[in-house]
Amino acid sequence: MTVLPIRLVGDPVLRQAAKPVETFDAELRQLVKDLQETLADRNGAGLAAPQLGVGLRVFAIHPKLSDGELDHLINPVVTFPDEEEQDGPEGCLSIPGVYLDTKRRANVVATGFNVHGDPVQIVGAGLLARCVQHETDHLDGVLFIDRQDPERQQRLMETLRAAAWFDDQEVVIKTSPH
Template sequence: MTIQPIRLFDDPVLREPAKPVIDFDAELRKLITDLTETMLEKHGAGLAAPQIGVGLRVFVFHPDLAEGELAHLVNPVVDFPDEEEQDGPEGCLSIPGVYLDTRRRMNVVAKGYNAYGDPVQIVGSGQLARCVQHETDHLDGVLFLDRVDLERRTRLMEAISQAGWYDPDNPPTIKTSPHR
C-alpha cells in the first residue's frame, strides 16, 4: 500500500493540463492503486493524478461512501446531456477543510478507458456528476475555486488564508475555467 502526499492548491502541478495516458500497463495500474488508497486514506470522494504530482489524465472516485463502489477513469471526455444545473457544497483534498457551494451540471456522460485500455462510459447525476466534473477539472488544471463567483471566491480565499497550511508569501493564482 502506497499512500501518496497530496499536493496543495498552490502547487504548480495542479494548474498544468495533464497529458493523455498512452501506455495501459502495470505502471498505470499501480498509479490507479496508489490514487485509490490515498483517496480512501484521506476520506475523499475522488482524486486525480495531478493531486499526487503525476501529470496524467487519470482519476479515481468514490462519490457515495455508503455504496462502497470504487471506480477510475483514464483519458476522460465529459459531455452533458442537458442544461440542468445543481448548486451545492464542494470541497477538495488539495484545499483541505474548505467547502463552498459550487455550481455544476446536474447530469454527466463521461467516456474514457479503464486500467487495461477497455472503453468505459459513466452516466450519472447529482453527486456522481459533481465528482466526475471536479476530477476532470483537475486534469485540465482547473480547481473548484475557479468555478465560483467573485463573492464565493472571496469567502473561499478568506477561509484559505486562515488555514494552517496557507503560505501568504505565495498566494494562489485564480484562472477562468475552460468548461461551460
C-alpha cells in the first residue's frame, strides 16, 4: 500500500493548473492507485493529483459516492445540466480541520477517461456533484476557500495562521472558472 503525504495550502503546486494526461500507462495506473490508497487512508471524499504534488488532470473519489462504479476520473470536463445550487459544508485534505459552507451547483455531468483510456461519464447530484466540482477545481489550481466571500476568507486566513501545521506561506485567493 502506498500512502503519500498530502500537500497543504500554501504549497505552490496547489495553485497551478494541471496538465492533461496524454499517456495511459503503468505510471498513470500507479498514480491512480496512490490517489485511491491515500484517499482511503485519510477517509476523504476525493483527492486530486496536485494534492500529491503531481501536476496532472487526475482525481480519485470515494467509491461509495459513485456506487462503486467509478472511483477516478482523468482529464475531466464538467458541465451542469441545470442552474440548481446547493450550499453545504465542505472541507479539504489540503486544509486540515477547516469546514465551511460552500455554494456549488447541485447537479453535474463530468466526462473524461478511466485509467485504461476508455471514455467515461459521471452524472451526480448532492455530495457526488460537490466532490466532482471540488476535485476539478483542484485541477485548475483553485481551492474551496476561493469560493468564500471576502469576510469569510479573512477569518479563514486568521484560522490558518493559528494552525499548528501552517508554515506561514503566502496563501493567494483565486476565482474559480466554474
